[in-house]
Amino acid sequence: MLSPPASHRLRRGRYSEQNRIYLLTTNTLDREPIFLNWRTGRHVVQQFRQAQEQGFAESLAWVVMPDHFHWLLKLQHGSLDELMCRTKSLSTRTINQVTGRTGSRWQQGYHDHALRHDEDLKRVARYVIANPLRAGLIKRIGDYPLWDAQWL
Structure with missing residues (x-):
C-alpha cells in the first residue's frame, strides 16, 4: 500500500489555536520562482495585509x-487551514490575472510550527526576514523588497 502524499501527512495532528503564534511556510507549485519579479x-x-485587516491573523x-x-x-480567527486556503486562493487569482496564466501557483499543503511560549519571538522574526540574505x-x-516585521 502506498503512503499518502507528504502534504497530507503535514495535516496529521494539526490543531489551530486562536491567539497562538505560528510560523507558516508554503512553496510555489514545482518550486517555480514566480516571485523573482517582486x-x-x-x-x-x-x-497578508488583507488577512490582518479582516481579523484572521x-x-x-x-x-x-x-x-x-x-x-x-498570531492566529486570531478561524483555522490555519482556512487562512492558508484563503491566502493561496486569493493570491493565485490575482497573480493569474496580472500574468495571464491559469491554474494553481502553490503546492498543496504547508508547514506550520506553533511557537512555544519560551521561544524568542524576535529571534524567529529575524530568522524569517534574513532568508533572502542567507x-x-x-x-x-x-x-x-518583499519582507516586513512588526518591530521595524
Whole structure:
C-alpha cells in the first residue's frame, strides 16, 4: 500500500489555536520562482495585509522568497487551514490575472510550527526576514523588497 502524499501527512495532528503564534511556510507549485519579479510577490503581501485587516491573523513578520514564503503570525480567527486556503486562493487569482496564466501557483499543503511560549519571538522574526540574505539574493536585508516585521 502506498503512503499518502507528504502534504497530507503535514495535516496529521494539526490543531489551530486562536491567539497562538505560528510560523507558516508554503512553496510555489514545482518550486517555480514566480516571485523573482517582486511586483508579482506584492500580490501575496496584499493577502497578508488583507488577512490582518479582516481579523484572521496579526502579521508579525513575513518574507516572500522567489519560490516560497514564511509568515510569522498570531492566529486570531478561524483555522490555519482556512487562512492558508484563503491566502493561496486569493493570491493565485490575482497573480493569474496580472500574468495571464491559469491554474494553481502553490503546492498543496504547508508547514506550520506553533511557537512555544519560551521561544524568542524576535529571534524567529529575524530568522524569517534574513532568508533572502542567507539565500544569497542580497547583501543587506534592507535591499530586499518583499519582507516586513512588526518591530521595524
